[in-house]
Amino acid sequence: MAKTGTDLVKRGMAEMQKGGVIMDVVNAEQAKIAEEAGAVAVMALERVPSDIRAAGGVARMADPTITEEVLNAVSIPVMAKARIGHIVEARVLEAMGVDYIDESEVLTPADEEYHLNKSEFTVPFVCGSRDLGEAARRIGEGASMLRTKGEPGTGNIVEAVRHMRKVQSQVRKLISMDLDEVMTFAKDLGAPYDVLLQIREAGKLPVVNFAAGGVATPADAALMMQLGADGVFVGSGIFKSDNPAKFAKAIVEATTHYQDYKLIAELSKGLGAPMKGIDIASLSPENRMQERGW
């Protein structure tokens, strides 16, 4: 009998996105540019993270008109963001036929204690994580895909690098660890023990882990791939650049050929000014989106 919404089906969907670039878009026109450039999926938003940051106030799920417009514009998968812990926003997106939901710290959290119980949904979820503890908690709740949190809307890759390296090194540590040590490691990380055991046995995370938050150049995308990312989310970078179509194509190619440095040099020529960017140290803790999530 056919079964929908199984782990295999939800995680498998993310496997198909590997080696690809998922782009933030705010309307049908941008979605088409992204698809034409070779994006593997688009994230439909009302505002890109840098504009959310600039606007301040409460950031919520996008107006369904925008999501619907994007769903109708492209044949590639469409993702959308729901607030952390906002069960109804997530159910609304699922009902609209969105292909993947990002339970995202870019939006203002609706719940400061609990994340969604994502296992109960048919639609798969992607969540951010900064370390293995956070990654394992999200997997325990039913996330089918992970991404670094980075620091969204800053155009600064430093936090995404930190989060990718952290998760990778903790996974390596776990794999080489004596079984006797795993429970204390789980306690220290605040990670569910059974998820750590699965990771230890498989020798890798059970879901793909993409880079996100601060990717501003083709070289940034290639760097994240080299650090072990399975693919790349690009938020504000593309449609805040001078020539989005060219920029989008360059990011896609740099992600595919992340070790072809001559090609990346060619791709990086004449892209115009990238987004200006923000030094993370200049952001006060309450303005750091990565601190959201528990």
Place this chain on the structure above:
Amino acid sequence: MKIGVLALQGAVQEHARIVEAVGAEAILVKRVEQLAELDGLILPGGESTAMRRLIDRYDFLEPLKAFGEAGKPIFGTCAGMILLAKRINNQETSHLGLMDVTVERNAFGRQVDSFETELEIKGVAEDFPAVFIRAPYIIEAGSGVEVLSEDTGRIVAARDGHYLATAFHPELTADTRLMGYFVEMVKDAAVKT
């Protein structure tokens, strides 16, 4: 026996793992020159539009067609099936246009309609675990095409000479029987050429 996996985007490692599991050598293909050393090729699951953009950018289209036309076996899964098909419903153009079938993209619906099931596949298995993800299916197969499997009346696996295609993702499970079948196709083709 060297079997390439087109490694522009998608579930590349998963295919490579199964190729190795059935005793063949897996080559990740990122450049056109690599095609020359291969006995067979896999077009993996992923996003067909994204793969096509990359195929065009690196001038892969004609070399891939020539590879198939030279009698070398090609196995396409999901997006790979779309790349292989001669006709795509509601689209004026196809991609490689090698396999005599008409496919419908995202034919089962969106991701919430994605599913797993067990299939009977002729000559392969009676209980093959099949994972369908935003999958296409074959709405029309040419007279020379052998239908290998149907799911509720829809063609989801077929063979046209040395071309093999599935709408589902054998690479997402540990079952190696379908890959074993493809490797036999590659061996047969190697004897002929």
